[in-house]
Amino acid sequence: MKIIVFGTGDYYQRYRNFIIDNVIGFLDNNESKQGTFIDGIQVYAPKEGIKQPYDRIYILSAYFREMKEQLLSFGVDENRILSPSEVENILRSDKVSRPVKLITKDSDTLVTCLGDKRILMLTPDLKLNGATVALMGAVSVCRKRGYEVVVGAIQSGEAEKKIIGLGAQVVIDENLIICTLADIKWISSFNTILCNTVLFYRLLTEKREDLQILWWLHDPPYIYGNLDKGLCQRIDFKNIWVLGAGRITVETFKQTFPKSDPKIMIYGLTDTAIQKHMAHDGYRFMTAGDIQEWKGQDIFCKAAEKNIK
Numbered sequence: 001m002k003i004i005v006f007g008t009g010d011y012y013q014r015y016r017n018f019i020i021d022n023v024i025g026f027l028d029n030n031e032s033k034q035g036t037f038i039d040g041i042q043v044y045a046p047k048e049g050i051k052q053p054y055d056r057i058y059i060l061s062a063y064f065r066e067m068k069e070q071l072l073s074f075g076v077d078e079n080r081i082l083s084p085s086e087v088e089n090i091l092r093s094d095k096v097s098r099p100v101k102l103i104t105k106d107s108d109t110l111v112t113c114l115g116d117k118r119i120l121m122l123t124p125d126l127k128l129n130g131a132t133v134a135l136m137g138a139v140s141v142c143r144k145r146g147y148e149v150v151v152g153a154i155q156s157g158e159a160e161k162k163i164i165g166l167g168a169q170v171v172i173d174e175n176l177i178i179c180t181l182a183d184i185k186w187i188s189s190f191n192t193i194l195c196n197t198v199l200f201y202r203l204l205t206e207k208r209e210d211l212q213i214l215w216w217l218h219d220p221p222y223i224y225g226n227l228d229k230g231l232c233q234r235i236d237f238k239n240i241w242v243l244g245a246g247r248i249t250v251e252t253f254k255q256t257f258p259k260s261d262p263k264i265m266i267y268g269l270t271d272t273a274i275q276k277h278m279a280h281d282g283y284r285f286m287t288a289g290d291i292q293e294w295k296g297q298d299i300f301c302k303a304a305e306k307n308i309k
Contacts, residue, residue, distance in 0.1 A: 004054045006046065006071070007061035008038055010125070011084060014154055014177050015060055017098055018091050025052050029070075047074055057081050064226050085228035088202060091178045100186065103160065103170035118148045120187060121168075122176065122203070123196035127157035131218045134245070135196050136163060138216075143167045150190075152176065180206035198253065201227060205234045217244040217262070221252045232256055 003019060005012055006027040016039070026043040027050070028034060034045045044052070050071070057080060059067045064083045071081055082090070119142055123135050135151070136159065142149050149168040154176050164170055171186065181187055181203055194214045195204065204213065235257065242262035244250035250262045283304065291297055 001056070002054045004049060004052060004057045006057055006059045006067050008033060008043060009061065011060035011062065014124070014174070015058075015084075015087060015091075017174055018096055018178075019058065019087075024054060025049050027057070046070060050074055050076055055080070058084075058087050060084055060087070062223055062226060084226050085202075085231070088178045089228075096178075098174040100175070101156075101172040102186075103164065103172065116191070117146055118150070118190060119192045119194060120150050120152060120190040121194040121196060122152045122200055124153065124199050125155035125157050126151075126153050126159040126163065126170070127155070128159050131197050132157070132159045134216070134218060135194075136166065138194065139163055139166045139168045152187075176200070176203060179203065181208070181211070182206040198223060198227070201235065202231055204240065205231055207236075209238065211239060213240045215240055215242045216265075217242065217249045217253055219249065219252075221248065224252055224256050227256060229256075235259075237261070 001022045002024045003022045004025045004027060005019070005023055008026050008028050012026075020039060023039075023041055026038055026041060027046045028043050029046060031045075033043045036043050050057070057071060057076065059071075059081060061067055061084075068078075068081055068083075072078060121135055121138065123132060126132060139149050139151065143166055149166075150171060151163050151168050152171040152173055154172075154174055156170075156172050160170055173184070173186075175184065177199075179202075181193075183206070187193070191210070192212045192214075194216060196216050196218075198215075198217055198219045200215075204215070207213070237257075237260050240260075242253065242257075242260050243265040244253060244262050246264060250264050253262045254260060285301065285304070
C-alpha cells in the first residue's frame with residue numbers, strides 16, 4: 001500500500017506510527033514546507049505530489065473538506081481520498097496497535113488498583129494548548145480533593161512534567177485514537193472518566209453502562225466536519241454528562257449529537273505561558289492560547305501593521 005499524506009501537522013502526528021511504513025510522500029499548501037523532508041519523506045506541493053505513484057491519499061487535517069475539493073479539482077479519484085475517520089476505520093479493521101507507554105506506573109498496577117476516589121482524564125495530547133491547560137486545572141482541583149488522577153493522552157508534550165508535578169500519573173496510548181473504551185484493558189478498572197474534547201467520540205461508542213463520564217468540550221465548530229456521523233449516532237448518552245466551554249461550543253455539539261443535553265461550564269484557568277520570541281521594537285500583542293492559522297491572528301497583525309503605517 002502506497003500512501004500520500006495531505007497534511008503535516010498535529011493530525012499526522014496522531015496517526016504517524018500506524019502508517020509511516022507505507023507513506024511515500026506528503027502534500028502541503030504551505031510553500032515553506034514544500035521541498036523539505038519529514039521523517040525522511042519529501043513534502044510536495046499538492047499538484048506536484050499527486051504525480052507520484054500511490055494507492056490512497058490520507059487527508060489528515062481539520063480542513064478535510066476544503067483539501068478534498070482541491071484534490072478533486074486536480075482530477076484525483078474521489079474513491080482514493082480518505083478522511084481522518086475513514087483512516088481510523090481502516091486501522092481498526094486491520095487490528096493494528098501501538099505499545100502503551102506508562103510514565104509513572106506499570107499496566108498491572110493501573111488495572112488492579114481499585115477505589116472510589118480515582119479518576120481517569122483523557123486528552124488528545126500534552127502540549128500546552130487551551131484544552132491541556134484546562135485539564136491541568138482539573139487535575140490540580142481533583143488532587144487537592146484527595147483523588148488519584150491518571151491522565152491518558154495520545155501524544156506527549158511539554159505539559160507532561162507539569163502534570164506529573166501536580167501529582168497525577170501519565171499514560172501515553174496512541175491506540176486511543178482508533179479504539180473504544182471496551183477495547184482498552186488498562187482503562188477497565190476506572191469508574192469515572194473525563195474525556196477532554198470531542199475527539200474521543202469514537203472511544204465512547206462502546207462502554208460499560210455503569211461508567212460515569214464527563215465529556216468536556218473546547219472545540220471550535222470546524223472540527224465537527226471531520227466526525228463520522230454514523231458513529232456519532234451510536235453514542236448512548238446514559239451516564240454521560242456533556243459540558244462545554246461556551247455557547248458556541250455547546251450549540252455546535254447539540255447540532256451534531258441531537259440526543260445529548262450539553263450545558264455550559266464557566267471555568268477559570270490559571271496563567272500559563274511559553275515565551276517563544278519577544279520583539280524589541282514595534283508594537284506587541286498578547287494572545288491567550290496557541291498561535292494557529294484558524295484563529296486569524298496573522299490577519300489581525302497584517303491589518304494592524306497596515307493601519308499603523
